[in-house]
Structures are given as C-alpha cells and as structure tokens.
Amino acid sequence: MVSIKDIAKQAGVSISTVSYALNGSNKVTDETSSKILAIAKELNYVPNAAARTLKKRESKILGVFLTDFSGDVYGDLLSGMKAVCNAQGYDLIVCSGKQSHRMLPERMIDGAIILDHTFASEELMQYADRGHKIVVLDREMDHPNINQVLLDNKAGATLAMEHLIEQGHKKIYVVTGPEGSFDSVQRLKAVRQVAEREADVEWIEITGDFEKSGGEQAADQIVQVYDGPAAVFCLNDEMAIGLCDRLADSALGVGQEIDVIGFDNIELSKYVQPRLASIDYSKRKWGSLAAEQLIKIIAGEPVDHERIYVTLVEGGSVSGPIPSDSVISMRNDRAVSY
Amino acid sequence: MVSIKDIAKQAGVSISTVSYALNGSNKVTDETSSKILAIAKELNYVPNAAARTLKKRESKILGVFLTDFSGDVYGDLLSGMKAVCNAQGYDLIVCSGKQSHRMLPERMIDGAIILDHTFASEELMQYADRGHKIVVLDREMDHPNINQVLLDNKAGATLAMEHLIEQGHKKIYVVTGPEGSFDSVQRLKAVRQVAEREADVEWIEITGDFEKSGGEQAADQIVQVYDGPAAVFCLNDEMAIGLCDRLADSALGVGQEIDVIGFDNIELSKYVQPRLASIDYSKRKWGSLAAEQLIKIIAGEPVDHERIYVTLVEGGSVSGPIPSDSVISMRNDRAVSY
DNA sequence: TTGTACGCGTTATCAA
C-alpha cells in the first residue's frame, strides 16, 4: 500500500511536506506542491482512513442504526439523511443489530442516529455520558449530547381518531404496537384523550406488534365479535394491511362493514384495495432534519428538540359506518393539513 | 477518552501488559490479568477502532454498496449478508452514493459487495488491482480479487417467456431495463433466444428503466397500438406494477386483454390485483452467499463464481389470451421449480 | 513483564 512515505521518497522531500502539499497548505511552493501531487496521482495514493481518523480524532462518518434492513419507511428517510451528510462533508453508513453498536464507542463514526427500539436507552445514555453525539428518532431522552427528532404522534393519532369520529363512528378498535414502543405509547395516549372527550364513542384496545401478523390476529378477533358498524385504527400501516388482508377472507368489507385507518402512509398503502387511509409525514424531511441536528451537536452548536409534522391522507378504507344501500365510490386521496 | 495508557497507569503495569491482558493472551498472570480487566471495565474502556485497524491492517467491517436506499429487493438481501458477516466476526455497513466509495481504497472496510450499476467497473477494477476484495452482484468481472454472485437471469427470463407461450400467447411485449443494466441485457438475451426459437411468436421490445414510470410509459404505448390479445414481460416487477397501474385506467384488463409477468417477485407484487406473476429467487440466500464469498476471498481462499437459482411464481396477471366469456378465477400462487 | 518499533497521517516547532 502506498503511503506518504513512498511519495516523499520519490519526490525527494520529507513526509510533512507531502502532507502539507496534499492538504493544500500554503507552506509549500507551488512547484514542489504540484510535483508532489503528480507523484501522488501516479502512485495511486489514497490516504489511510484509520491513520487520519486516529490523528484527527474524527472520521467524518455518521451512522444510522435501524432495527432491520427491510421496512418501507426507510428509503426516503435514508435518502434525506444522506443528502444532508454529503452536503456537509460527511458519509453515512447504515447499521443494524447489536454487534454494530461498537461503531459508536470505538469512534469509527462521529455520531449516531437511532431508529431502533431494540437499542437500549441505558446504553445510549452511557455513550452520551462518554461524549458521543446521538440523535434519537424513536424515544424521548434528555442529555446535552442527545437530540430528539420525533414524529408528532399525538397530532397524527388525533387526526386519525377525529377523522373516524367525523365519519360518524361510535365504536373504534385500536390495534397497538408492541409493549416497549414509544410511538405506540404516544399514539395510544392521544387516542384515549380523544375518545374520552367524546362521551358517545366506545373504543376497544387490541394489543398488536407493528407487524402484519398483528393486524391479521386483530382481524380475527374483530370478526368474531362483530355486531355492527365499526372502525379500526391500526397504529401503523403494516398492521392495517395485515388486517385488511384478513378481512378480505371474511364477510366484512373494508370501507363497508369495517373502516380502517393506519399510520405512516407507507408505499404499499397506495396499492391496497380500497386505498388505505393513513397518517402521512415526510420521511425525507425526517431524515434530513435528523442528520442536520446531529451535525450541529457534533459541531458544538446547541440545538432544541425537533418535531415532524403529519397530515391525514383519506382513502376508500374509511367511508363512514354502514353506507346502507348506496354504492361506495372510491375517493381521490386528499391531504388535509393539520 | 480512556486508553490502554490510562489503564496501565492505574494498574501499575506497562501498556503492553494491558494489551495482552485485554486480548486474552496467556503471557500474563491470571492475577494481573483479572486486575487489569476489572480496571478496564471500571474506566469504561473501549478500544479505539482506528488504532486497531491501523495496526492490524484490517477493520473487520464489510461494506455493501447500493444504488439507493429504497427498493423492496434489499431487506432480505441485507439480512442474509448481515447474518453471515456477524457469524464470522465481521460487521456490515450499507453505503450508497459515489462519496462513500472511498471507504474501500481508504481501507475503512475490508471488502465490498456491489449492487449498484452506477459504480463503474473500471473503478472496481482499479481497486481490485490494488488488492481490494470485491464481490459483484450486478455484472461480470474477472479478476483474482473479484468474485461474482449473479442471478440466473437466463433461466428466469426463459421461464417467464415459456410460461407466456404455454398459455398460448403469440404476441409478447418486452419492457427492458436501462441501457447499462447487466440484468436487463442478460434477460433480454434470453428472451430473444426463446422467441427466435418459436416461429409463430412475435415479440416487440420497449425500452424501459426498471422504474415504475418506465412501466407506465410502456403501458401508454401498448394501449395505443393494441389490436388483440397480447402479453407483456416486464424485466422487473417495479415496471410491471407501473404498467398494471396505468392499464387500470384504460379499457384493457390485466389478466384479461393483457397478461403481465414481472421479474424479482418483490413484496408489492403480492398485493397488486390480480397478483403479479413473476420470477422469484431467495434474496436472503443471494445476500448470504455474497457475504460468504467475500469473506473467503479476504481469507485468501480461492472461490468460483456463484449463481442464484430462480423459480416461476404464477399469478392472476397471466391467464392466457382472451379468456373469452369465462370468468377469470384468481389462482393460488404456485412455485414451479426450474 | 516490559520496552519499543511500527502502522500512517497531522501539525507544532525549529532550522536553514
């Protein structure tokens, strides 16, 4: 592997001169400098990242930690992050799984963005205490080295509930996420708040898991006890889709006997029939904002926690209780600002 | 940041003793060793990755390079890679975009898996020449430091074409990928081979781009010239879905006037109505095999190029030309081994 | 057990 030493030898100068030349310092004559650059190019010199990182105590790499690599949410989110990172001279790497956590304390990366509920908050807190910079997208944490960029779950869940209630629903099933999920807890809290405010609305909570299977199981439960028009608010789209799938095998029609609304407005939701009503937000913006915040706290700029706003997307999966004998027409998607 | 030096000071030993103790060498007394370990834990010592990488000349990190972070193909593919990497003591990071290429020559990663047609082969060849280890999933390259793990595109395209022909189709549109795409070229070659063999089959090539919009444009073209039963083989599912979407706005029904088959069998394909026929393969296996091969060539073991086998998945989107007045029944998905 | 050279690049200090 060719190092600055080789270049120095070839150019007949010292390694420091080479380093200065390569970094565009004005401590070297243009003449020597261009000679050195030429030799570097000729030898295909590439600096060693480990050496640079070791000395400069920064890698110019940011890491994002995800629960897994699948998931429809991630595409735009990551593009947004990457765009900001690259514009600011950082590279972005995507990691998943406990093994990769070491990247942060070992200083392979200059900071981390967390969207992985399996990454323990205690662990994050330790890292923050040791000076590592972190942005969390999936929990609340207060620490000078941690910044939050959270979805406005409360607004989203409220929008969804109000939409169902406006359509005339009096009985609403709510399918939750897994126990530890911050998003689930937040959304559920808002659901309860809205429901408690409306005296004539009954709501039933069903424990889910944010996965398709959870929605399917919820469907089974609902079909068994069905006794009249009802709506289901699945706290994420994946469960909503599982639920719709399963309902398709039953006598209950989505957007007819049962209305369904989700949360996240993932790509797939546009393709289910009828179109799934959901809560939308800009995943790209979420990602770019997270990256911006991380870069700021790395630079030592103090920043406040941020929030990502949400909108309601209507769909044929919600059309009011028992449309009696009228034909159910597919609506166009309309985004309603909150 | 606490380093071995701090531990050495606290323990009253030399840094080399600390290093040996931390690495479980038997060159240190159990007594001193456990004492050192205790102090290390107490001080929250974490080794510095840059220093270790610099000295050992390996990072134990593999990188996978993708064109973008979206794409339904990637979930299982990456899980497969990660599983193998972790089992073998490696970490996996996911990168995208030209900026991140530097990770390889700068030796931040020990090897790379490429699934990104925008990553120039010449560039890869240079890296290979300089000793970097690479596995390519999207092109053919011959070099001792490069291994191929490719889809069996020929088999897949042949299966798809034969399926359409078996159903009685005589007129087949083929929507291709973008110019430079290896997969597109390979699949198209197989298409031609099959079509040329069948004297009474007419085939028409339409240039696409492997994106939804390409399928939509192809649909427009086909609708304009439609003059009787025909089938469309989209060289990937994304285009097939775009095409189906657009056809839904026309008078031509998918699985009725027009049969459609795709390639990749992405998650979404299960949700379009009628279910999209496609060519399936194990993305997880593809990923795990790629990782295995990369780790092998890093270890200096010589390996042969590998191939991922494919199967046909039938769907309601293909049901034979003009089903006349009979009702088209949704078929179950059946996987047919090739 | 320990001293020390080494991996590679950066940068402060000092000499020509």
Next chain:
DNA sequence: TTGATAACGCGTACAA
C-alpha cells in the same frame, strides 16, 4: 519563506 524534524494519536506484537 520553505521545508525538515519530531511528537502524537492508540493499540499490537516482537525482542529483551
């Protein structure tokens, strides 16, 4: 001014 010397960052591993 221009450029060389050397310390440094941190961990590894050989020689003593």
